[in-house]
Amino acid sequence: MxxxxxxxxxxxxxxxxxxxxxxxxxxxxxxxxxxxxxxxxxxxxxxxxxxxxxxxxxxxxxxxxxxxxxxxxxxxxxxxxxxxxxxxxxQLSELDEHEYYYHEIIGCTVVDEEGTKLGKIKDIIETGANDVWVVDRQQRKDLLLPYIEEVVKEVDVENKHIRVHVMEGLDDE
CATH class of the missing domain: 2.40.30.60 (RimM)
Structure with a gap:
């Protein structure tokens, strides 16, 4: 199929x-x-x-x-x-290193550097400068993570797992 x-x-x-x-x-x-x-x-x-x-x-x-x-x-x-x-x-072509298709990122579980689960990626917003990954957090406001080296530390599409560094000011709650 x-x-x-x-x-x-x-x-x-x-x-x-x-x-x-x-x-x-x-x-x-x-x-x-x-x-x-x-x-x-x-x-x-x-x-x-x-x-x-x-x-x-x-x-x-x-x-x-x-x-x-x-x-x-x-x-x-x-x-x-x-x-x-x-x-x-x-028809999908091979992407360069650190490039991903939306379907590979959406649904991934996001954890911070201490291993605390933050939520799952539910959407990707194109801003022109860099994409912003929208993390759905249960009972909390969505977390918006820019797809930049300082924030996204590790992406494992095989296991649908992403490790991030939440910079000061990204999470206002």
Whole structure:
């Protein structure tokens, strides 16, 4: 069985020629949305969905605009609104050292340098400068950790475990 990973959400159509507006959550839009790339349009990674082949890609404002081979009008892509775009595991490329896919980080348990469990990563916020990892803490405000050397000390994606140094001012509680 193939694993599928979310690379964006189809939020709307664009124009009348079958173009769709995608709110992207991939660090590699040029690669993911390259002409000829095969993506799955579905409501969840487990659902069957529809396989589509990218015909064109361009950016407009904060969106990626895509057309798919064989889909030439707004009527043919209207049904995709609200669905997600997924890439298959075999299309993921090797990353450099200290680079990770979102799906590898989200769900990891975070501990401080003393080994105290802080919570689990539930989201990643792109800031432009560096990503910020959002740690869900039971009964407490989320902890926002910048992905920088001074904070993130060790990442073990195999065991879903991250060790961090909580710098002064990061945890205001």
């Amino acid at each position: 193939t694993n599928w990973y979310n690379v964006g959400r189809l939020v709307n159509t664009h124009g009348v020629r079958g173009e769709v507006r995608v709110l992207s959550n991939t660090d590699f839009p040029e690669e993911r949305y390259a002409n000829g790339s095969v993506l799955k349009v579905a409501k969840s990674p487990q659902s069957e969905g529809t396989l589509v082949t990218v015909r064109s890609h361009r950016t407009h404002k904060n969106f990626d605009l895509l057309t798919f081979e064989g889909y030439n009008s707004i009527n043919e892509v209207e049904c995709f609104k609200g669905s997600y775009l997924y890439v298959s595991e075999d």
